[in-house]
Amino acid sequence: MSSDFAAARLNMVESQIRTADVTDLPLQDALRVVPREALVPAGKGYLAYADADVEYAPGRWLLRPRDVGKLLQHLRPREGDKALAIAAPYAAAVLEQMGLAVTRLDGDDLTAVPGSGYDVIICEGAVPRAPASWTKSLAQGGRLAVIEREGPVGRAVIYVRAEDGLGRRAVFDATPPMLAGFAVEQGFAF
Template sequence: MASDFAAARLNMVESQVRTNDVTDVRLHDAMRAIPRESLVLADKAYQAYADAAVEYAPDRYLLRPREVSKLLQALKPMAGERALAIAAPYAATVLETLGLSVERFDAEDLSAIPGANYDLIIVEGAVTRAPDSWLAALSLGGRLGVIEREGPTGKAALYTRAEDGVGRRTLFDAMAPVLKGFEPAEGFAF
C-alpha cells in the first residue's frame, strides 16, 4: 500500500503539478516527499492524490494539487520566512519542508487569526473576499495566497503588502470548497 501511495505521489507531481506551469523544483521535491494521505481522514486516504479537494476534517478540505502548488509558487516562499497556514495542513507541511517557520491555524473562527507580521499567509479553502484581518497580519512585503469565490468558479488571488498599502492580483481560475463562515451573502433576486 505504501508503494501505491509513493507512485501516486510521483504521478501527482508529474501530471497535476508540473503540467500546470509549476516550475519551482523545490515544490516538486517537497510534494514528492510528503505523504499527503496521512493528512486526510483515514477513509479518504485513497483520494489524497486525486484531482479533487479532499476532506481532512468535517467541512475542511485540502486544495487540489494543481491549486495548492500554483498558489505556493506564486507566494515565492523562502527559507527562514514566517508563515501562517489557515485551514491548510498540506500547504503548511510543504512550507515547513522548504524551511519556513509555520504557524498552523485551524480554529472555528478563521477570521480572528493569531499574531501579525507574517511574511506569507496561505489558505486551503475559498472565501468570498480576503478579510481585512488577514491583510492586516501581513508584514511589509508579506504575501497572502487565497482563492476567492462567489459563484461556481473561483479565482486565486495574491495580496502583497507594500509601504503604501495592500495590492491584489488575480492569478488563475480555481476550484475550492468555500470555508464555513465565508460563504457569499444571499442576495435578493426577482
C-alpha cells in the same frame, strides 16, 4: 501501501503539478515527499492524490494538487520565511518541508489571526473575500494566497503588502468548496 502512496505522490507532481507550470524546484521537491494521504480521514487515503478537493474535516478541504501547487508557487516561499497556514494542513506541511516557520490556524474562528508580520499566508478554502485580519497580518513585502469565490467560479488571488498599501492580483481560476463559516450571503444587492 506506503510505496503505492510514494508512487502516487511522484505521479501527482509529474501529471498535475508540473503540467500546471509549477516550475519552482524546491517546491516540487517538497511536494514529492510530504505525505498528503496522512491528512485525509482514515480509509480515504486513496483520494489524497486525485485531481479533486478532499474533505479532511467538516467544511474543510485540501485543495486540488494543481491549485495548491500554483498558489504556493505564486507565494514564492523561501527557507526562513514566517508563514501562516489557514485551514491548510497540506500547504503547512509543504512549507515546513521547505524550511519555513509555520503557524497553523484551523479552529472555529479563522479570522482571529495569531500574531503578525507573516511573510507568507495561505488558505486552502474559498472565501468570498480575504478578511482584513489576514491582510493586516502581512509583513512588509508579505504575500497572501487565497481563492476568492462569490459564484460558481473563484479566482486565486495574491495580496502583497507594500510601503504604499496593499496590492491584489488575480492569478488563475479555481473552484474549491467554500470554507465553513464563509458562505456567501444570498440576497439582492441594492
